[in-house]
Amino acid sequence: MVLPTSQIPPQPPTSAPAPPSAQLLAPDTTNRPPHQQGKQTVFAWAPTWRQVAFGVLLLFCLTPWASPPVALALGLLLAQTVGNPFASHIKSLTPKLLQFSVIGLGFGMNAHVAVQAGQQGLLFTVASIGGTLLLGYFVGRWLGLSRHVVYLISCGTAICGGSAIAAVGPVLRANDEAMSVSLATVFVLNVIALFTFPPIGHALHLTQHQFGLWCAIAIHDTSSVVGAAAAYGNEALQVATTVKLARALWIIPVSVGSALLFKQKGMKIKIPYFILGFVGAMLVNTFVPAAKPLGPVLVGLAKIGLTVTLFFIGAALSGRVLKSVGSRPYVLGVVLWIVVSAGSLYVILRAG
Structure with a gap:
């Protein structure tokens, strides 16, 4: 039934819609999480105090007062206290920054x-890689660790830490747990x-070369x-x-040898191409005199990049990562590290 116009109940007055300019300037809080309601924003982004702490420490690492050990200590301090708010972002950024x-x-x-220098270090390299892998095998068996964890920690100690583990792990088809345990051990x-x-x-009054x-x-x-x-x-x-x-x-011959040792076929070897960039x-x-003035600038930027x-x-x-490893992988890593460190130092001192 349609009511006459005079019988239609009056509607409450509605406010006029805001002009487009006012709608653009008004902050939108309807879709924010409850803990961000009413928080001041910076360019539509509301930084948390953890992010602010991360940013302040990062800026300090860009200054001349931050050396590599200081930067590492600040990162550890952040991880053990407030935590890293950008962990997922910097995970992929870190190896690229190191390479550049x-x-x-x-x-x-x-x-x-x-x-x-490379010729003098060749003999040390060959002897230490072979000896470390062999020692790691026997110590790992004594500790009862899985062969993937033993081999990854041994390769990381023998060659170049996380880069070797990242290269050899896929060749072995190692699972995420073995990769995480090995990486955490060598990083510590x-x-x-x-x-x-x-x-x-x-x-010990070692020379710069030693x-x-x-x-x-x-x-x-x-x-x-x-x-x-x-x-x-x-x-x-x-x-x-x-x-x-x-x-x-x-990494290349060890990865190939690992594929044969563990009978893995059709695996791609990860080649560290950034070394070619270093050589170039x-x-x-x-050999290019015109590039000499640019060298100190690039080296300075590289040292800042290393600090970051x-x-x-x-x-x-983080503390969670360190605790998840357990004691036995640390024992293996420490034993290998002490033997390699002490043995190589003895040979270097004897060689003069």
Whole structure:
């Protein structure tokens, strides 16, 4: 039934719609989580205090006052207290930043010096890789660890830490647990080495060349090798970086051998192509005089990138990650690390 116009009940007055400009300026809080209701925003983004803390520490790492060990310590402090609010974002960024930083360091190195250093470190490399893998096999069996965990930790100790584990793991078809345990083990030892190696080197009065060679052999990851050597001196940095990257090339034959040993067919080998970029940068710095003025700038940026990389690595080592490993993988890692460190140091000191 249709009511006459006079009998239709009056409707409450409605406010006129806001003009388009007012709608654009008004903050939209309808879709925010409850804990962000009423929070002030910056360019439509409401940063949490954890994100602010991360940003402040990151900015400090870009300053001349932040050395690689300091940056790593700040990252660890963040991870163990408030936590890393950008863990998922920096996980993929960290290896790329490290690779570009290593390439940048090549613009401060001389190819003739690098070849000499690489030749001297070749014998140490071959002997230490074979010995570490063999020792890891027997210690791992004694500890009752799975063969994948044993092999990954041994490869990480023998060659170049996380990069070797990331390359060899898929070849073995290792599961996520084995990969995580192995990576966490070598990362913890990297942290210890970065802080302890420079004081030990000074206490033993190691030369720049001796310390650089020792770092390249006894410290797992390239980032910690470069960080410790940079804290010791420029010559140590050149020797350590060159020998470590030459050592990293052993990822290729070790990966091939791993595929044969574990009877894995059709697996792709992950080649560290950034080493070619480092060699190219070193050749440009040595043989292209026009590039000389650019070298110090690129090296400076590379050192900043390395510092930020170590901050990211420290921020990724949360207490949960450290506790999830258990004691036996740490025992294996420590035993291998002590044997390699002490053995290589003895040979270096005897060689003079």
